[in-house]
Amino acid sequence: MSSRTLAAAPSAEEGFTPPGPGDFNLPPVGPSDTFEFLGQTMYLGVTKPMIQLVLAAVLVFWFFYAAAKKRSMVPGKLQYAGEGAYGFIRNSVGRDIIGSQDFMRFVPYLVTLFFFILVNNIFATVPFIQFPTFSRAGMVYGLAGLSWVIYNYVGIRKHGFGGYMKLQTVPAGIKGPMLLLLVPLEFFSNLVVRPITLALRLFANMLAGHLLLILFALGGEYLLLHGATLVKPVGLLAWVLFVAIAFLELLVQFLQAYVFTLLNAMYISGALADEH
Numbered sequence: 001m002s003s004r005t006l007a008a009a010p011s012a013e014e015g016f017t018p019p020g021p022g023d024f025n026l027p028p029v030g031p032s033d034t035f036e037f038l039g040q041t042m043y044l045g046v047t048k049p050m051i052q053l054v055l056a057a058v059l060v061f062w063f064f065y066a067a068a069k070k071r072s073m074v075p076g077k078l079q080y081a082g083e084g085a086y087g088f089i090r091n092s093v094g095r096d097i098i099g100s101q102d103f104m105r106f107v108p109y110l111v112t113l114f115f116f117i118l119v120n121n122i123f124a125t126v127p128f129i130q131f132p133t134f135s136r137a138g139m140v141y142g143l144a145g146l147s148w149v150i151y152n153y154v155g156i157r158k159h160g161f162g163g164y165m166k167l168q169t170v171p172a173g174i175k176g177p178m179l180l181l182l183v184p185l186e187f188f189s190n191l192v193v194r195p196i197t198l199a200l201r202l203f204a205n206m207l208a209g210h211l212l213l214i215l216f217a218l219g220g221e222y223l224l225l226h227g228a229t230l231v232k233p234v235g236l237l238a239w240v241l242f243v244a245i246a247f248l249e250l251l252v253q254f255l256q257a258y259v260f261t262l263l264n265a266m267y268i269s270g271a272l273a274d275e276h
Helices: 048-069 077-098 103-125 137-169 178-226 229-272
Strands: 033-037 040-044
Touching: 048 077, 048 103, 077 103, 077 229, 103 137, 103 178, 103 229, 137 178, 137 229, 178 229
Parallel strands: none
Antiparallel strands: 033 040
């Protein structure tokens, strides 16, 4: 679940230590070297989130490869599932947001992005893994950086650098002194802040949701094992809430993958548009 587990829950003498960001700093898997950076010990090695990224990529590739390997007019269960998954992103995100003229060339990216994020999010509830890959900010900023490169590239390719900068920074129909205020704001909003907010939304939801799960799981166990008789029912209630939040997290994991993909499509659509 984190760097702490139920088996390593604190004893009554130690007291209960609430979970925090430190629980997401997992040690490397296997041997590693260390070095000091800004007074902190840093590791050079493969960590659990790195392995999960590779595993998610393999699972997504395998699913769609297996679904498309033996295509037929009457689809089997796996082909039907693959076509439904592909069609969901192709139609509801690609075609509806980007538009029927340009959307097809971005569908492979959007489909891959959605299911890659979804699988990594679901890892938070898979037994023996129980860690959301994108609760590590650096991993999310990598995806957001890729999105930033793609939508800016397609915009510059279509409009040219000057035309694209004008499209992104000069609001349509605005003239005169107001531009002195609006142009810097539009530049900051469209070209600087977007990847940051895109990453923070996914990262914060995965981090906060898993923190709640750790809190209710370990806190409930501590109250049941070490709490006074009168507070033991509170520990049982905490475990009930733990199960309820775990189911709620499944919905959040899907929604965050969908929102991240949807915003990517919206940014691409805006970069291709003739004017805002």
